[in-house]
Amino acid sequence: MDRMSPDLGTVQETLLIPLYARAVETRKENALLRDPRAEEIVASLDYDFRRFDGLPSLLGSLLRTRLFDRWASDFLGAHPEATVVEIGTGLNTRYERVDNNLARWFDLDLPDVIGLRRNYFTDSARRTMIAASVTDEEWTSEVADTAGPYLFLAEAVLPYLPETDVRRTVDLLADRFPGSLLALDTAGPGFFDTQEDHDALGKVEARMRWYCPDPGQLTDWRPGSEVLASHTLTSLPGPLLAELPVPYQEMVAAITAQHLPQAEGYRLNLVRLT
Template identity: 60%
Template sequence: MTARREVSLGTVQETLLIPLYARAVENRKPDPALRDARAEEIVAAIDYDFTRFDGLPSLVGSVLRTTLFDRWVSDLLIRCPKSTVVELGAGLNTRYERIDNGQARWFEMDLPDVIDVRRSFFTDTSRRTTIAASATDMSWSDTVASSSTAPYFFAAEAVLPFLAEDDVPDSVTGIVGRFGGALLALDTAGPEIVGAQDEHDALSKVEARMQWACADPNQIAAWCPGAKVLASCGVTGLPSQVSDRLPRAYREMLSGLAAQRLPQAEEYRFNLLRLP
């Protein structure tokens, strides 16, 4: 039997194991929202007590977020097959395995301890590059700019809310300064959600806490004159291109949540911006 890999991750970095497990659990279902056999393989290879997350509603929310981000990236790759995709805070995401088109350029960036784990499961190629860096240190942009071309898609999934509040604007404007016209997908959490993290179903199981609350995604566009919010929705307002393809059980669940108008479903949003 192959020994399972022990992981030593920082406090915030540990949160990457939640969406990884969510995709692995989803892959086991007979009628899943997405397929991710690679995630299931990685979970089986890591020495970590994933059972602490069993049955949590946030696992489904994570899968739906990923499904939407996948769709946004795929839409660009359909229009521009040789686009560049940059995963900010890539964690152990497997978006490349799910939707790569054989032509796009990919960069997967995260902190050094995460990249150390990531290199156990993924190998760089001529179109796929791993970068050990912080989203708050724009030095990573030299690597991206020197070996890729526009259009650019930046995916920051479950990343920016965990940054210090003052670091978020600098991270976004730093992208604008180097990659004008790029698309940026990110999630935002409203003040009520950030203020109630200790009761959050998943975050209560780990030490990490979100630091940046965003009541209105237009706030992000205001940091960058000329930026435009192309899409913004909560989990109950997914675009029809995504929601119509979900399993029936998910569609019924989301319809019920929409009727309740719960803050945790309304204030947590998925956003797509066109940067100037």
């Protein structure tokens, strides 16, 4: 079978890191999560994934995904017929993992990513791909035509934008979808300043551009907004940690004991926007 070369922009290439993490994890006996579609996609791509083999940050990517999955599941548990928007969807498969057969989903990303994504996924009555930049207001009209409430998931996306674009995105979501939830990651001290030495980012050209030492900054931008949760990879919610296979619980405990600046400077956040 001929493999496809992913023709992606510099930042967009980073989507291949979590894709590979999920594919590799799926093959393990006691997997943190399973994603057979990721395995199929990796096998079909002509790309040197070996550069990411054995990297510790793949575990971080998986833990982040598990938390975002949990937030999505909790949201749909409370609002079964709500709308979920994956901002910077990449080749993510959260829909396959947590969809409840009732919710409306949108997969939003830049045209080159959606072009690649369409080789593996198709639109349906409840799931639609949108090729646009998150900072463009036009895409919000299609989402606004669906029923709320709304959950926006921006996993490994916003830190790669300049702060002006992040602020524009937050304002856009808050203005068009007041009361919506936004899940996002932020890069602060110990992480943002060590990107060149990061085990995975050091192997690609993309670099994070938005420095955010305190997620509370978002509530300064939008008074009345609220940070509902903020976790480092070493301070994940107890119920989520308890669900992990024992070897992974031990790994997280070992990382926690080391007080690594990179682990402490990277946060996963859930914000209510007003």
